[in-house]
Amino acid sequence: MKRPLTIRGREGRSLLPVLCLLLALLACAACGQDRGAASGDRGLVIGIGRDLYYGPDDRTYLHGSTHTWEALTYLDGDLRPRPWLAQSWRSSDHGRVWDFFLRPGVRFHDGTPFTAADAAFCIDRVRKNPKYDPVDSYRDLIQVEALGPLHLRFTLKEPCPFFPGLVAQYNSPMVKPSAVDQAGRITRLVATGPYRLKEVLPGYEVRLEASPGYWGPKPAFRRVTFRLLMDAQTRVMALIAGDVDAVADVGAILPEQVPDLNHAAGIILKSREVATTHYLTFNCRRAPFDEVAARRWLLATMARQNLVQRMAGRIAIPAHNTYSRLAKDYDFGLLRTPPEAGPPPAPPERPLVILLHGGTVQRWPYLDLAQAMQQMLAQAGLPAEIQVAEAGAYYQALKKGDYDLAMNPNTLMTGDPDFFYSYYLASDAPANPGWHNPEADRLIAAARREMDPTRRLLMLQGVEAIVNREAPIWPLFHERALYAHGPRLAEFSMDYFFRPALLSARPASASKTP
């Protein structure tokens, strides 16, 4: 057998210099990096898990977290509508006409004044395009018109007692009409917010700078960058390494990352109750959960085993309303877990299906909950399988009724229970799980038009009482969202819609305004 030859000589020795060269390149790269943390000139950098850039063909171009655009009203911490670009409002004609009076002195980012005509244009833009008003919030709107430079009038087909909440935030983003093309697309974002868009690096960063002509208080940070870090581990490591100053967004920090962050030097971990509630949806169209007794049995058994607390304790707040308890005006607390479990339902001839949305299992402990539920059902002689589906398959299965149990989040975007009832509980609701109750339908429809607050509250309580009794959908928990910031920030918080409070964020050293 031939022995392979070998090379001996200077060429062989040249391998070592090549390796040294590679190491030198690594060192050069390291020297070349701008970590900014030390120099303090990068402004505020926030790590997020989803892209805040929505693009021209969206109602807002950028997510509300960016504080670039503003709306007529906003919802406060109790989810009550408060003045924003509209300073005040009043209703007439039994709630069919709503007059909004705009804040004087508001200017767009380019310095031109913001008027009622601009506002009317923006509302029309939103309501005419299905992408900008997917839930059909303005279904009862006949017209919106500017009656003066600062006077805006909405005329509705039917009374709407919660109209100021309906126009809050995403439903009335105000952008400069001349920066919108004929198709309604925003060609460049010119709005009225405290920050204006400096640059979008697609798929990576949204860079903002403070708007010099902002009508309200000036933010402490002149520059803010939202950096898209999709991987949860990377987000937390970037925070610990000081590459980002804060991590704050939907599901930005996972419960299992809490121990790591608690032990990381200089990292301040915080939590905030948000307006998102997580639900267990029963398929009321087919056995066994077409029976109220079966639904109540499951809820009682889950409670007895403390399932939700065990699986989602760090981010879970027990739910006693079908919607966020932050909505203080409607915090009735009427939902009670059934005390007695009773006998389990008869098992169907097929395994039960617990359906999960693939996008949600990355953000919330749905899979853990589903697995615990699966085990619990098996013990009761009800074998179940868990199906994690991508978005399209998930919604198709929901529509077709190919599931027994499903879990989903919902955020009370308007601060009013009607937002939840109209889309989940009413018989004609797009996400109705096959549950029909004429009394609930009557109350939901009446409460939608009732202008007398006392009578309306009684109607809404009536709906809650029915849900408590029949449990077609059950709120598993209200969410407490986790977020964190590093030592460069003295003050940083996140609101109930997962938005970082940019106006109140403060650097640790107050002497320099980054």
Place this chain on the structure above:
Amino acid sequence: MSGAPWLSVWLARRLGAVLLVLWGVSLVAFSLQIICPGDPAELILRTRYETPAPKKMAQLRRSMGLDRPAHEQYLAWLGRVLCLDLGRSYRTGEPVAAQIAARLPATLELALASFALVVALSTLLGLCAVWRGGRWLDRLLQPISLGLVSLPSYWLALLLIALFALGLGWLPVAGFGGPATLVLPALTLGLGAAAMQGRVLRVKVLEVMGQDYLRFAMAKGLSPGRILLRHLLPNALVPMITLWGMSLGSLLGGVVVVETIFAWPGLGRLLVESLLGRDLPLVQGVVLLMALAFVLSSLAADLLQRLLDPRLSAEGSGV
């Protein structure tokens, strides 16, 4: 060699095959719309977990032409693509070509850096087999390269971040822009591929080293450098060109896991984001581009191989 005739025939046939492949890819990319469950209009409207109203879904379906028969939609799309118009993204409303163009530099940067690393490291690893008798260095590198091949890229990435970003503080954890941000993703991508291809090259190098012509060259007293550059490398590297070509193709197609971990805004992540959001014009555009990158890099590798190896050219002329 009378190069031109066989080369043009060969090239014409290969380009024909490329067009056929691209047409097949366009069919597959378009059929995603039909095969995948769910209503694209609903998914577009559900971006914030809101439940869209049926009326709004129907309106959007109409405005996007989704209510037309599939073959009509396909032909309309194909006609536009042939005019280099990839349409507009359902989600952002921006031209697909512009969105791809915005992500392409990041992909090119990472792909070329990783490719350079793969070529350099795999060559070094392959040559280590014969360096000074292939003894201790080869024995040391074999288990290391086996380990690198076996490591999942996600885990390797986290190890590199823990060492160079959190431990030593030399490099940023993730990000895009500047050489510092390129190092860790390029290493993550390059190390595994280089180790695997280095092992392939090592075998080839050992095989060539056993050939008579090489023994003869050494017996003639040629210098080691001349042997390496004139006899060993040209023979051992020819089969590697195909492997490298395929690597470049897949790197240009974007690498989702690495791009996700390192927040690298490349085409791989764009594809995943558009798939999850059922942004079909974008999916179709990116898939077509990836396929084009792959077939063209494979074609370039094949061509290079044939130009370098006269035996393959001779085969080509007979085809």
